[in-house]
Amino acid sequence: MKVSIILIALIVVVLMVVVDVDGARHRNLRKQRNSRNRNQTSAQGNLGASTTQDSQGASTTQDSQGASTTQDSQGASTTQDSQGASTTQNSQASSSTAADPPPAATNTLSPPSNLLSNDICKNSNQPSTGGKQNKGGSCSDTIQGQIPSVENMISTIITNPQNGDTIPANEPFNVSVLTNNLDLGFFDNPQTQYYAFPQSLNDQGQIFGHQHVTIQQLSGNGPPDPQNFAFFKGLNDPSNSGQLSVAVASSAGPGLPPGFYRICTMTGTFSHQPVLMPVAQRGAQDDCIRVNVK
Numbered sequence: 001m002k003v004s005i006i007l008i009a010l011i012v013v014v015l016m017v018v019v020d021v022d023g024a025r026h027r028n029l030r031k032q033r034n035s036r037n038r039n040q041t042s043a044q045g046n047l048g049a050s051t052t053q054d055s056q057g058a059s060t061t062q063d064s065q066g067a068s069t070t071q072d073s074q075g076a077s078t079t080q081d082s083q084g085a086s087t088t089q090n091s092q093a094s095s096s097t098a099a100d101p102p103p104a105a106t107n108t109l110s111p112p113s114n115l116l117s118n119d120i121c122k123n124s125n126q127p128s129t130g131g132k133q134n135k136g137g138s139c140s141d142t143i144q145g146q147i148p149s150v151e152n153m154i155s156t157i158i159t160n161p162q163n164g165d166t167i168p169a170n171e172p173f174n175v176s177v178l179t180n181n182l183d184l185g186f187f188d189n190p191q192t193q194y195y196a197f198p199q200s201l202n203d204q205g206q207i208f209g210h211q212h213v214t215i216q217q218l219s220g221n222g223p224p225d226p227q228n229f230a231f232f233k234g235l236n237d238p239s240n241s242g243q244l245s246v247a248v249a250s251s252a253g254p255g256l257p258p259g260f261y262r263i264c265t266m267t268g269t270f271s272h273q274p275v276l277m278p279v280a281q282r283g284a285q286d287d288c289i290r291v292n293v294k
């Protein structure tokens with residue numbers, strides 16, 4: 001009796017050791033496999049979109065030959081890897097579509113976990129945004145709201161002037177903008193309702209919002225200071241065609257003083273947030289051009 005109890009106990013101990021060794025071996029294999037997958041992801045990311053496996057093991061396939069749109073012969077297509085470096089492909093290659101989620105990112109960072117919460121403002125020392133444009137910063141707990149479908153993503157082009165144009169100094173000119181899929185003319189009070197409401201959609205699934213034109217003088221190759229701009233105007237009127245236009249003037253009078261300028265659109269929601277799109281991989285919602293004023 002005693003002997004058989006001791007024997008059974010011994011067998012159990014041996015089994016536990018074997019199971020643990022096996023478990024550790026499996027954990028190691030899994031770690032290696034995950035690490036290899038991550039390395040593949042980043043290697044393929046550099047070549048453009050391809051088959052990747054995210055860290056949770058769900059596999060996303062992005063097929064540049066299958067679900068893809070062919071661009072015209074002038075537009076060399078570009079794809080973007082998960083780190084944002086863009087690769088230009090030859091003109092015969094087709095561009096990738098935004099059909100699939102971007103591959104899991106590698107070598108990225110994450111803010112402290114206590115900031116990754118919808119309760120962020122409860123634990124923040126910053127004042128509540130409270131509908132105001134707080135120059136010292138603030139914390140907004142407005143939710144993000146309604147997100148359009150990919151068919152209703154916003155796309156904008158500046159139709160006048162043209163990129164690279166030379167414009168006579170101090171003479172009036174209009175900036176004309178064509179915006180797709182933005183229900184224009186929606187503009188709440190920026191003094192009391194700034195970021196106060198979530199993004200919202202009309203019955204066609206398009207974002208309620210408005211457009212802006214912002215112009216900055218460029219000097220050197222660095223990013224311009226966003227606090228300095230030569231011209232800024234909200235394009236707040238409704239427009240069924242998506243076309244809006246504004247006459248440019250500065251404190252010196254009509255047009256712009258001589259210089260090299262960047263003219264950009266800045267699409268906004270009813271409550272002035274930057275517009276939120278349904279997928280990460282897509283074309284830009286705004287346009288910028290550069291002009292020489294002399």
Ligand SMILES: *[C@@H]1O[C@H](CO)[C@@H](O)[C@H](O)[C@H]1NC(C)=O
Pocket residue numbers: 032035036039
């Ligand atoms: C993955 O890449 C890292 C850094 O390039 C390297 O140290 C590691 O050995 C690679 N892992 C595998 C499984 O290839």
Ligand SMILES: *[C@@H]1O[C@H](CO)[C@@H](O)[C@H](O)[C@H]1NC(C)=O
Pocket residue numbers: 172173174245246247
């Ligand atoms: C700018 O647009 C307005 C309104 O359409 C028009 O009357 C004006 O002539 C335009 N200005 C120039 C310089 O084209």
